[in-house]
Amino acid sequence: MSEPRLHVPEVPARPGEEPDFSYVRISPAGAVPRPPIGVAVRETVPLAEDLIRVLDDNGTAIGPWDPKLPPDTLRAGLREMLLTRVFDDRMQRTQRQGRISFYVRSWGEEAVSVAAAHALRPGDMLFPSYRNQGLFIGRGTPVLDLMCQLLSNTHDMCKGRQLPVMYHDAPRRLFSISGNLATQYPQAVGWAMAAAIKGEDHIAAAWVGEGSTAEADFHHAMLFAKVYRAPVVLNVVNNQWAISTFQGFAGGEQRSFAARGPGLGLAGLRIDGNDFLAVYAATAWAAERARAGYGATLIEHVTYRAGAHSTSDDPSRYRPKDEFPAWPLGDPVERLKKHLSGLGEWDDARHTALLAELETEVAAAWKQAMSYGTNNDGARLDPALMFEDVFKVLPPHLEAQRAELEAELAAARDAGAAT
């Protein structure tokens, strides 16, 4: 037998080694052309391999993709990214204290969600993944609502039924997050097809991590989107890591994830996911293209998961500890701050004041959320809730099971009272 020749992707750097991001192909800011929205899919092939960037290293916005946003919009974006980060840090600490069972931070990826929330219209339907809390915050979901879901308390939108971080917000058009990955892709395409069938002007947008692009749903959904020219924006958040598995295992070697768009007949854009302006501009371009009937776009957001996968994960076991400072696309919050400061629209004093304000806001919301009950104490969800919403109308067998549980609980209370 000859030597085994199964190729196994290699990580660029292991724990204890110097971070190595030489594999990340980066175009200079402003260098990638911006075609008209009706451009043929095959013309987007270079856009799916290059890297669309607006902010340069000095924080200056340059090139054809500059969305030329008013300072108020930029400040709102900065505020929401910072709020996302403050909220994340607080919830991470809360999990460490045992108040919530599980948490997923979006540290380093805030621009991907917040900028998209600004670029899309309120009527557009969003299908997030589990690291897109910035979409909720960008659309105005109060952090109090998110906290109550994390606590599974009496104000939990999911009525105590879903894993922490699996939020939804129907009035703000944010679909529920799924534990099984990439399932929201075909759902978003179906939603978009329905909008087209009904003659509505809304589009849909969905997000998956680069790891989840391996799921069959990702491919099936793109095919449907292409065939029916569904008005949908499909996003891949390439944060380099799927738990401990490097993006090479998701197929990131040699070809970009965005290139799968043109491969399946969709426009493809590879963008700097830590550049608020680039995310905004690319999302707006794709949304306009979808709304005008030219079909779907696959956007790859190149970013870096600065924290652990979740509170159940320890990344120091599989990657160098100090990778984030070495990440060539920087920190999205710092980059937008630098840009606004360069415009004379922001400064360190205002930034410090904003940070303090957000910390107070988050602390107050947390206090209020705790008053609605926690896993350990306070008000509790009614056990009868367990039986509701399995079906629209409670069937007799569940009614009987509910009565059985209530009788058991009553007996236990009586026994407790007797002793």
Place this chain on the structure above:
Amino acid sequence: MAIKTYREALSDALAQEMRRDPTVIILGEDVVGGLGGTAGEDEAAGGTFGVTAGFAAEFGRRRVIDTPITESAIVGAANGAALTGLRPVAEVMFMDFMGVCLDQMLNQMAKFRYMFGGKCDVPVVIRTLMGAGFGAGPQHSQNLYAMLTAIPGLKVALPSSPADAKGLLATAIRDNDPVIFCEHKLLYGETGEVPDGEYLVPFGKANITRSGTDVTLVAFSRMVLLANKVADKLAREGISVEVIDPRTTSPLDRDAILASVGKTGRLVVLDESDPYCGMASEITALAATEAFSSLKAAPAKITPPHTPVPSTPHLEQLWLPSLERIENTIRATVGKRAA
């Protein structure tokens, strides 16, 4: 013998079989666990729960294969590799995710041998985590073994102790039919005596974990621990409970169950799975059809309600069968009230 955790016992069985047979390979998400440490693979996490920690170092990365996140391709590739004579142990991180790859199990691995006229072996093992009690909600807590047991061609193992975890997994790997190996996530930290060296537990042989004469209590997976506790408590009051852990639901040791029911005349089935069309239904039906004349009381089922698993710990604990409920059901079945 050594005291080991369920998790260590699983590692033992995998390592034992991989050393013994070079055709055994492992594939799944994060099974290498990244390449921790400049020392190489030694310090890698080895899966979400560390079962395969150190495996990449010992067996190489062509036998311990990190995969993209795609259950369909993990199981499909395992099927393909098995047909060439390898013995893949594929991992589906949570049993709930079998929804994604069901066709590869239902219509492919289960039926290859039959459809191909008996010309192939299908030595695949799918290791998977199941069970409630982690606050993980509707999509990460289900016990779907009854659904899989119903599929002709699949074998289904449910180890409840560290020793069975080792012995059943080794047997699963040597089996020439596809085996779904269901590990309860709340059992991972449980400890028990595990035989050293090569150790195999045959499929289709129930384990009688408590001998008794008044009532037969059949329990699966983690529920065996609760059954033993209740049996021990009731024994002190003079109620003699025989606890049977079938260990595999396909094949099912019907003889052991019928022999016990023939002796006790009473049957209670304790199952953390859905109440309808499940193992509790199957086993009570078995007693009703095959041991009717022995029965002194109606067989009873103890299962969760017919709802998804709620996430919040307070509701999840109410969803799970409780010690009190098991005890009360047994008392009602034997017709003795609490002392």
